[in-house]
Structure formats: C-alpha cells, structure tokens
Amino acid sequence: MLSTNTHILFSEFEYHAPTTVNEVAELLSEYGDSARVMAGGTDLLVQMKMERRRPAHVISLQRINELHTITQNGALTIGAATAIRALDQYVTLNHPSLGARLESLSAACNLFSSVQIMHMATLGGNLCNASPAADTAPVLLTCDATVTIKSKTAEKTVPLADFFVxxxxxxxxxxxxxxxxxxxxxxxxxxxxxxxxSRVVADISQVCAAVTIVRDGNIVQDARIALGSVAPVPFCAEQARAALVGETFGPELAEHVGNLAAQEIKPISDVRATSAYRRSVAFVIVRDALMQAWDNCG
Amino acid sequence: MNPKLISLTINGSTHQVALSPNTTLLHALRDLGHTDVKSGCEKGDCGACGVLIDGVVVNSCLLLAWLAENKELVTVAGLGTPDKPHPLHKAFVDLGAAQCGYCIPGMILSAKALLDQHPQPTDEQIRESLSGNLCRCTGYVRIFEAVRVAAQELGSTLPE
Incomplete structure (x- = not known):
C-alpha cells in the first residue's frame, strides 16, 4: 500500500483534452462528480497530490483556444483558462487607459504568487478553487464581474457575488x-x-482588499469595497460602502470607512495570522486602498 | 489509465517516451536522465523544478508531462556546458552564489527567462524574477549579484 501525502501524484485518472467548450459540457454530463476540470492545474494537482481530491477523470481546458482569449466589447470578456500573467499583460499593454482604471486588477495579478505560478495559474481556476484568500476575487467583486456557467443543457451568467458558497x-x-x-x-x-x-510577496494573503471608486468632483458617486482572507468567502464590505457613497472624500472619511470595514469582517485565526491582526491590518489596507483609488480616478 | 507515446523536445533533442497521464513533467524529465531538474516541495512553492517551456519558466512539478508535448523544453544544462558555460552559469560560479546548490537550476532558469525578456533588468525586476525560487542556504545576496553580473556580461556582448 502506497503511503499518502507524499506530494507525488499517485492517483490514477483518465485524462481528457477537449478542444471545444461543448465537448467539456458533454464530458461533464457523462462523468459528473467523478470528473474535475483542470485549467492551470496549480491548485488541482496539489490537491490530488495531497489526496484531498481523487477525480477519476481530469478534463483539461488547455487546448480550448477560445477560453484563453480576452475580448473587449462594452465589457472585458476573459476566457476562464487565461493565465494570470496573460491577463495582466493584456490590461497593462493593450489598454493603457483601461489599465489605469483597472489598476486593482493589474496589482492583484502582479502580487499573485510567483512568476512561475502567474504563467500557469488561470483566472477561472482562481475563482473556481474558491479559496477565501483568492487574490483576484475581491478585485472582480469590486468590478461587478459576472461569470458565465455552462452545462450540456444550459448557459447562464451570474454575478460573481453569488458564485462563492x-x-x-x-x-x-x-x-x-x-x-x-x-x-x-x-x-x-x-x-x-x-x-x-502577506509574509512575503509570493505567499498567500493574510488579508487583501480591493476598492473601486467612481468620482464626481469631490463626491464619491459610487464605490465598492471587498476583502479576501477575512471570511469564509471573499467579502463585500457593504456597511463601509454605505458610509462612503455620496460623501465628500478626504483622509478622515477613508479612515472612518476603513474602520467600518474592519468591524464588518469575520476573520479567523489560523497558521497565517490571528483574527486580531487581520482586523488591524484590514483597517490600514482599506484606508490606503481608498486613498489610492481616489487618486487614480481620472 | 493507459500510457501514451509522447514526444518531448528537451534541450534541442526530441525523445519519444511512453507516459501515463499522471506523470508530471518533473518526473518525466528526471526519468529521462535530466536530473538537473530538481524535485523540491512538489507543490509549486520552491521553484527547484523550474523548466523553460517555450521560453517561459514554469514549475514542472505542477505540469502534467502530456501538456508539454510539442513544446521546446530547456533545463539548466541546456544553457551551456562546463567548457562553454552560459554567462549565468559563470557568474553563479565566480560569485560563489551556490552553497548546497539544490535551488540553483531553478534560480538560473528564472534569471534566464528574465534576461531574455529584459536584457537590462532593474534590481526590482531581478528580485521579482527570483521570488518563486526558495534558497535556504545563501540569503540570496550572491544569487542576486550573480544575475546582475550576468546581465552586465550579456549586455556588453550585445550588438550595438
């Protein structure tokens, strides 16, 4: 009997490399729970090595070209298998004006683990893995992102805010x-x-926060505040947001709203940080993100 | 879970090898004798298993070998030989950047990927490029310096 948790990939599975999304839907309708979709594999293969998951079928998205592409048509539509590095390059290189407005997305991509992982890991994988610490999730929540979900029989688009359970x-x-x-x-x-x-840049967040502000003169016309690693799912700080929208912006307001966000979150103590530490730094990073987002308003 | 005949192009030579789908690129390479690719944490944290795939550095422990088919793979031994070392090899030796040496193949490949993209990198870019490679001996100072020296060396040989 092979020992467990060796970090070597023992588990046996059948590998599928479809080239269209319809084939993926077909395979999932056939294999259901016994299958797992793999995008970059940086989470799934670790989970399989640790024997937390043992899928009998692995369905790779690697050969589906359309899921690696980004298009812009009123919205950015990002294929689920787009690598974090490719997304960052698209936003910063192709659309400098967009890059300034989506600085939170670039920043989250840049602080996303190591260079190696940025090349391998994908946006869809980061969301579907549903870690409370997923760096892209708070950013996408503050961008009012939606996700398109497909099965063999249906396709639907849902707000990201409803995606995490x-x-x-x-x-x-x-x-x-x-x-x-x-x-x-x-x-x-x-x-x-x-x-x-985080302890070092490449490490998983102890706390992360994303902010979007729509500015009208000196007034906050609209805003979103979301945090990671502070609740069972990526967290929208609604009370903090309510205290921000419609107000005249300034350092005192940022301080006040940061405090509200820190009171709203439900952090746990774990190996990375204590609950009290998370609450303390949540205040600081929300306040600082608000100040920076305000400066970034074009 | 049937093995499949896969074609892997490693340091310019192509090999046909029968692999099961659960073979990671790391172990496929080591089984072919490319033991310059190191097995470290096996979960994408340490970077010792770094390999260049079409010029991009990835952790081979988190890549199924089947996905590397028909791509150009380069390991640290593919950059040069003891007689004709790559400037990165030479700088790492000259500056004593290696102690136990286990992390060095991954370090050098991360640096190679950086220098291919940014021949004159800033200190910040060098730090970022090495951020996915853990070294438990050196404290990184000489590794960082070696990359800087290699960049200067490569820069001085660039055509005007």
Whole structure:
C-alpha cells in the first residue's frame, strides 16, 4: 500500500483534452462528480497530490483556444483558462487607459504568487478553487464581474457575488463549468486599488482588499469595497460602502470607512495570522486602498 | 489509465517516451536522465523544478508531462556546458552564489527567462524574477549579484 501525502501524484485518472467548450459540457454530463476540470492545474494537482481530491477523470481546458482569449466589447470578456500573467499583460499593454482604471486588477495579478505560478495559474481556476484568500476575487467583486456557467443543457451568467458558497465551494453543479468572466468597462472617472498583506510577496494573503471608486468632483458617486482572507468567502464590505457613497472624500472619511470595514469582517485565526491582526491590518489596507483609488480616478 | 507515446523536445533533442497521464513533467524529465531538474516541495512553492517551456519558466512539478508535448523544453544544462558555460552559469560560479546548490537550476532558469525578456533588468525586476525560487542556504545576496553580473556580461556582448 502506497503511503499518502507524499506530494507525488499517485492517483490514477483518465485524462481528457477537449478542444471545444461543448465537448467539456458533454464530458461533464457523462462523468459528473467523478470528473474535475483542470485549467492551470496549480491548485488541482496539489490537491490530488495531497489526496484531498481523487477525480477519476481530469478534463483539461488547455487546448480550448477560445477560453484563453480576452475580448473587449462594452465589457472585458476573459476566457476562464487565461493565465494570470496573460491577463495582466493584456490590461497593462493593450489598454493603457483601461489599465489605469483597472489598476486593482493589474496589482492583484502582479502580487499573485510567483512568476512561475502567474504563467500557469488561470483566472477561472482562481475563482473556481474558491479559496477565501483568492487574490483576484475581491478585485472582480469590486468590478461587478459576472461569470458565465455552462452545462450540456444550459448557459447562464451570474454575478460573481453569488458564485462563492464557502471555502472551496461554489454554486457550480457537477455538470457545470465556468467559460468566461466578464468585467464591465469602468467609466472614465473610476479609480481602483488593491492591497495585500502577506509574509512575503509570493505567499498567500493574510488579508487583501480591493476598492473601486467612481468620482464626481469631490463626491464619491459610487464605490465598492471587498476583502479576501477575512471570511469564509471573499467579502463585500457593504456597511463601509454605505458610509462612503455620496460623501465628500478626504483622509478622515477613508479612515472612518476603513474602520467600518474592519468591524464588518469575520476573520479567523489560523497558521497565517490571528483574527486580531487581520482586523488591524484590514483597517490600514482599506484606508490606503481608498486613498489610492481616489487618486487614480481620472 | 493507459500510457501514451509522447514526444518531448528537451534541450534541442526530441525523445519519444511512453507516459501515463499522471506523470508530471518533473518526473518525466528526471526519468529521462535530466536530473538537473530538481524535485523540491512538489507543490509549486520552491521553484527547484523550474523548466523553460517555450521560453517561459514554469514549475514542472505542477505540469502534467502530456501538456508539454510539442513544446521546446530547456533545463539548466541546456544553457551551456562546463567548457562553454552560459554567462549565468559563470557568474553563479565566480560569485560563489551556490552553497548546497539544490535551488540553483531553478534560480538560473528564472534569471534566464528574465534576461531574455529584459536584457537590462532593474534590481526590482531581478528580485521579482527570483521570488518563486526558495534558497535556504545563501540569503540570496550572491544569487542576486550573480544575475546582475550576468546581465552586465550579456549586455556588453550585445550588438550595438
């Protein structure tokens, strides 16, 4: 009997490399719970090595070209298998004006683990793995992102805010998978920012926060605040947001709203940080992200 | 779970090898004798298993070998030989950047990927490029310096 938790990939599975999304839907309708969709594999293969998952079928998205592409047509439509590095390059290189408004997305991509993992890991994988610490999730929540979910019989688009159910859990049924993530193009007077606290840059967040502000003169016309690693799912700080929208912006307001966000979150103590530490730094990074997002408003 | 005949192009030579779907690229390479690719944490944290795939550095412990088919793979031994070392090899030796040496193949490949993209990198870019490679001996100072020296060396040989 082979010992467990060796970090070597023992588990046996059948590997599928479809070239169209319809084939993926077909395979999932056939194999359901016994299958797992693999995008970059950086989470799934670790889970399989640790024997936390033992799928009999692994369905790779690697050969589905359309899921690696990003298109812009009123919204950014990002194929679920787009690598984090490719997404960052698209936003910063192809669309400098967009890059300024979506600075939070670039920042989250840049602080996303190591260079190697940025090349391998995907946006869809980061969301579907549903870690409470997923760096892209708070950013996408503040961008009002939606996800398109496909099965053999149906296709639907749902707000990302409704996608997460708990640590490692999403609303995806056994026959469903994510094809695209959509981000509405932010208005011109939008600014955003992302802040992350971790032991070293490449490490998993102890706390992270994303902010989007729509500015009208000195007034906050609209805003979103979301945090990671502070609740069972990526967390929208609604009370903090309510205290921000419609107000005249300034350092005192940022301080006040940061405090509200820190009171709203439900952090746990674990190997990475204590609950009290998370609450303390959540205040700081929300306040700082608000100040930066305000500065970034064009 | 049937093995499949896969074609892997490693350091310019193509090999046909029968592999099961659960073979990672790391172990496929080591089984073919490319033991310059190191097995470290096996979960994408340490970077010792770094390999260049079409010029991009990845952790081969988290890549199924089947996915590397028909791609150009380069390991640290593919950059040069003891007689004709790559400037990165030479700088790492000259500066004593290796102690136990286990992390060095991954370090050098991360640096190679950086220098291919940014021949004159900033200190910040060098730090970022090495951020996915853990070294438990050196404290990184000489590794960082070696990359900087190699960049200067490569820069001085660039055509005007």
């Amino acid at each position: 708990g640590p490692g859990k999403t609303i995806l049924g056994p026959n469903e998978f994510v094809t695209y993530i959509q981000i509405p193009l932010p208005a011109q007077n939008t600014g955003s920012a992302f802040r992350k606290i």
